[in-house]
Amino acid sequence: MTSIIDFSDEPRYTIKAVSVQTGIRPVTLRAWERRHDLLSPHRSDNRYRLYSERDVAILRWIKSRVDGGISISNAVVELRQMTRSGIWPDAVPAAPSRTLSQPKATPETYTHWLYDALINHNEERASEIMRELHASFDLITIFIRILSPTLIAIGEAWYRGEIRITTEHYASNFLRAKLMSLLQAYPTRRNAPYIQLGCAPTEQHELGSLMMAVLLRSEGYRVEYLGPDLPIEDLVDYASYEFPNMIVMTASTELSAFEMRRLKEKLDQLTPAPLLAYAGSAFDHNPKVQSMVPGLYLGENFEDAIETISELLQEKELA
Numbered sequence: 001m002t003s004i005i006d007f008s009d010e011p012r013y014t015i016k017a018v019s020v021q022t023g024i025r026p027v028t029l030r031a032w033e034r035r036h037d038l039l040s041p042h043r044s045d046n047r048y049r050l051y052s053e054r055d056v057a058i059l060r061w062i063k064s065r066v067d068g069g070i071s072i073s074n075a076v077v078e079l080r081q082m083t084r085s086g087i088w089p090d091a092v093p094a095a096p097s098r099t100l101s102q103p104k105a106t107p108e109t110y111t112h113w114l115y116d117a118l119i120n121h122n123e124e125r126a127s128e129i130m131r132e133l134h135a136s137f138d139l140i141t142i143f144i145r146i147l148s149p150t151l152i153a154i155g156e157a158w159y160r161g162e163i164r165i166t167t168e169h170y171a172s173n174f175l176r177a178k179l180m181s182l183l184q185a186y187p188t189r190r191n192a193p194y195i196q197l198g199c200a201p202t203e204q205h206e207l208g209s210l211m212m213a214v215l216l217r218s219e220g221y222r223v224e225y226l227g228p229d230l231p232i233e234d235l236v237d238y239a240s241y242e243f244p245n246m247i248v249m250t251a252s253t254e255l256s257a258f259e260m261r262r263l264k265e266k267l268d269q270l271t272p273a274p275l276l277a278y279a280g281s282a283f284d285h286n287p288k289v290q291s292m293v294p295g296l297y298l299g300e301n302f303e304d305a306i307e308t309i310s311e312l313l314q315e316k317e318l319a
């Protein structure tokens with residue numbers, strides 16, 4: 001038997017990859033980390049958690065104890081007592097699960113390939129790349145390390161006059177369609193906490209919001225994606241009979257963010273009032289815009305935002 005201490009402690013896996021390997025949902029992983037001080041995964045440069053082989057082995061061991069009927073707090077105490085006296089438990093063999101296949105290339109190389117396929121309007125190749133990405137990487141890696149840099153490179157090429165606006169539109173519409181079909185591939189859970197997402201009035205940049213909608217659905221939430229340029233009155237009216245638990249709005253310009261300054265006041269008149277949160281580049285690194293719009297700013301990191309949303313919804317449930 002291999003002991004858990006024999007596994008590498010080099011940071012490697014994102015939370016999604018660990019979730020696939022262990023069968024523990026990301027929300028639960030974060031809750032165990034927060035409430036029981038179970039692990040402190042390394043944080044990458046962009047603040048995403050990275051877990052080691054040893055972390056995965058620890059989680060498998062803890063899960064086997066919990067599955068066996070022991071409470072999570074007792075399992076953690078048990079592990080701590082053992083490790084304190086220098087004994088590490090034997091590793092629990094991995095249960096068969098959906099494993100991601102070995103990627104053909106790094107996320108950076110895939111970014112180049114996708115950029116080339118899109119600026120050459122090569123839809124077949126771009127679709128093939130998307131299929132490979134889904135087979136080999138978790139959603140956070142695909143969104144943050146491949147799709148976002150591809151979009152930024154396209155925006156810069158357009159800004160420098162190297163590609164036409166038609167090409168930029170073609171590329172963002174291609175990615176929008178892929179994100180929509182990903183969103184629709186997840187089941188809609190009627191009984192899970194209900195989150196509506198969309199973009200501020202005049203706002204057309206919707207891909208960040210759409211990515212977040214996919215991530216939240218993959219976490220098991222009931223998610224409705226409402227699209228770009230939402231009129232505030234209509235949004236409030238819709239919320240008044242749909243009763244979402246939370247509304248998440250995005251804005252990339254001060255102007256569109258400013259359009260939302262009365263939204264919280266209006267939503268607070270509903271019973272029950274939904275939670276309101278914001279994100280998007282208008283707020284990122286701009287405290288003036290953050291303070292101008294009442295509501296909670298989620299930050300620019302998708303993983304942290306998911307955690308904040310999970311905490312807020314739990315608090316709301318307890319209230």
Ligand code: B12
Pocket residue numbers: 147148151152153154155156159168169172176202203204205206207208209211212248250252278279280281282284298299300301302305
């Ligand atoms: C695609 C695109 C468009 C598309 C959008 C299509 C669509 N369906 O979304 C279209 C063609 C509509 C468009 C229009 C315009 N665009 Co444009 N666009 C882009 C481009 C190429 C990519 C944007 C994108 O989707 N990025 C991917 C997302 C994921 O990244 P992000 O938005 O930066 O978000 C980050 C964070 O804010 C956060 N985040 C975002 N959303 C959310 C949500 C949650 C919940 C959380 C937690 C986090 C989060 O995550 C991201 C990663 O950190 C950028 C280039 C660039 N450098 O970004 C230009 C860019 C943003 N656009 C720009 C401009 C100027 C415009 C126009 C004004 C052009 C014009 N003259 O008409 C219009 C504005 C329209 C409007 N009123 O909104 C400028 C903005 C400059 C500035 N800082 O003011 C950019 C930077 C291009 C450039 N180099 O000049 N655009």
